[in-house]
Amino acid sequence: MKEQLRAKKVKEVLSNPRNQKEEVQALQDTIYVIGGKWKLPIINSLCNGNKRFRDIQRSIPGITTRMLSRELKEMEANQLLKRTVDPDSPVMVEYTVTSYCKSFGDIILEMIKWGKQHRKKIREVSKAANNNG
Amino acid sequence: MKEQLRAKKVKEVLSNPRNQKEEVQALQDTIYVIGGKWKLPIINSLCNGNKRFRDIQRSIPGITTRMLSRELKEMEANQLLKRTVDPDSPVMVEYTVTSYCKSFGDIILEMIKWGKQHRKKIREVSKAANNNG
């Protein structure tokens, strides 16, 4: 009985359920905030210096004006970016990331890294398949 | 001339359109692979040592058997995990991550980090609101 209690304790220290609950929560929160196909690519585009609607759109393959418009609005509401209209020419709008938005930098970087490695792997696999076939 | 070449080189490194196209692609690829609410939490759970269906389910708040079942199947097809059935008792199934799956580790870590900071920030903001109100 004592033995079993000890074993249980050790296991808890090795992988504390509390910590894990907290971490799953954190993970799910993040997924909730940046979920969907477009938010991260948009943030990435803004961080790359794109400020104008068209520029952002052109920099993200596949996005439509509708989705871009929607996401920008939502992200502005969530303080992830700032929208500025040039008072002189109302058709001059600029989007810039807030500092808060930059906190996604590391996530984006890791995801880019993964995507590149993934492509590399895919290429290698198909090459190997060709050699074997 | 040499100077200009060097300057150009630097600028290219800083924001090479080619690189950016490649990076957006990589980013979108990654989002495609791990998109949705559940894949990353599942991977996380497996990496935390959960192997049984019920355990995985219990470790992920909100997931239903239906979704878990579906995602596990899909991820098995995509070589992200291995499913093992104990021949002695067919109701003993174990899921384990492949090494490939572990390559998501850094992404998950970054996302957990972000989620924790996010909660902290939310708490601070609401606290400040209380003080001001």
Add this chain to the structure above:
DNA sequence: CAGCATCCCAGGGGATACTG
């Protein structure tokens, strides 16, 4: 325990056309 079957729905997302 490990899951499949069924029913159901919101909303994410696409295509296209139009406006100030």
Add this chain to the structure above:
DNA sequence: CAGTATCCCCTGGGATGCTG
């Protein structure tokens, strides 16, 4: 240029109940 407005579809996802 910077969006809105429609229309429409699909599917991710929820709820619930059932089986080997």
